[in-house]
Structures are given as structure tokens and as C-alpha cells.
Amino acid sequence: MPRNPPRLRPVSEASTAGPRVVVGAAILDGRAVLAAARAYPPELAGLWEFPGGKLEPGETEAEALRRECREELGVEIEVGERVTGDLATGGGRFLLRVYYAAVARGEPHAKEHAELRWLLPGELDSVPWLPGNRPAVDALREALDA
Numbered sequence: 001m002p003r004n005p006p007r008l009r010p011v012s013e014a015s016t017a018g019p020r021v022v023v024g025a026a027i028l029d030g031r032a033v034l035a036a037a038r039a040y041p042p043e044l045a046g047l048w049e050f051p052g053g054k055l056e057p058g059e060t061e062a063e064a065l066r067r068e069c070r071e072e073l074g075v076e077i078e079v080g081e082r083v084t085g086d087l088a089t090g091g092g093r094f095l096l097r098v099y100y101a102a103v104a105r106g107e108p109h110a111k112e113h114a115e116l117r118w119l120l121p122g123e124l125d126s127v128p129w130l131p132g133n134r135p136a137v138d139a140l141r142e143a144l145d146a
């Protein structure tokens with residue numbers, strides 16, 4: 001052991017951590033997908049997304065999705081396959097991972113969103129999605145139209 005081991009310097013989170021993983025649930029009921037309008041922050045309010053949020057430390061992606069859907073919608077969900085690969089969003093701050101899901105118990109209510117809507121494949125473009133969601137929305141439409 002050196003007598004004066006180099007001290008580990010605190011480094012700011014921004015310089016070490018890569019983009020944070022955000023998970024989104026594309027909840028299907030038949031061919032309809034549940035879309036949710038954000039209520040906050042002001043710059044995202046009125047834009048539509050998949051229910052979900054940031055992964056917490058130690059949580060799996062499925063656990064995060066189940067927790068977020070409990071908090072945001074008041075439902076228990078089952079999580080399926082990924083809809084698309086990683087999507088960069090939030091100006092590179094986030095990696096969005098969207099999973100197919102289904103309600104296992106309960107009825108979705110907008111506990112934190114401004115509004116919820118079930119959209120059929122042909123209605124997916126009827127709402128303004130968060131810009132980073134575009135590839136996932138396109139992939140969903142293709143899969144549901146097939």
C-alpha cells in the first residue's frame with residue numbers, strides 16, 4: 001500500500017453517468033394502445049407518451065414499469081417484449097425503452113397525467129407524441145396493422 005494512496009475525487013454525476021434509462025409501457029387492449037398526455041413539466045405538458053419513467057437504482061426494467069403503472073395509472077400490468085431498440089430522447093439525457101404490456105388488474109386512471117386515451121393503430125397520429133417516441137409509435141403501428 002502506498003503511504004499516501006491517491007484520493008478518489010468526487011466526480012459530478014453528469015460527467016460519469018451516461019444517459020439514464022427511461023422505460024415506457026405500450027399497454028395494449030386488443031389493437032388499442034394506451035397513450036398518456038403529460039401534465040408537467042410545462043415544456044412537456046400536452047405532449048403524449050407511454051406511461052413509465054426513470055429506472056431507479058437496483059430495479060429491473062419490468063419492475064420499474066410495474067411500479068410506474070401502479071403510481072401513474074393505478075393498475076397492475078404484465079410486461080412483454082420490447083417494441084423497439086433504445087431510443088435517445090431528452091436531448092441525449094435519456095434512453096427510452098418501450099415494452100409491450102397488458103393490464104392484469106384494475107382500470108387505468110390518469111393519476112398523474114392530464115389525459116389518457118386508447119388509440120387504435122389508425123389513430124396513433126392523432127396526438128402530439130414526445131418527439132423521441134416517434135420510432136416506437138411507428139413500430140407499434142406496423143406491428144398492430146400486420
Ligand SMILES: Nc1nc2c([nH]c(=O)n2[C@H]2C[C@H](O)[C@@H](COP(=O)(O)OP(=O)(O)OP(=O)(O)O)O2)c(=O)[nH]1
Nearest residue numbers: 022024049050051052053054089090094096130132
Ligand atoms: N414516461 C415516459 N417518459 C418519456 C417517454 N418519452 C420520452 O421522451 N420520455 C422522457 C420524458 C421525461 O423527460 C423522461 C422521463 O421522465 P418521467 O418524468 O416520466 O420520469 P419519472 O416518472 O421517473 O419522473 P420523476 O420522478 O423524475 O419526476 O423521459 C415516454 O414514452 N414515457
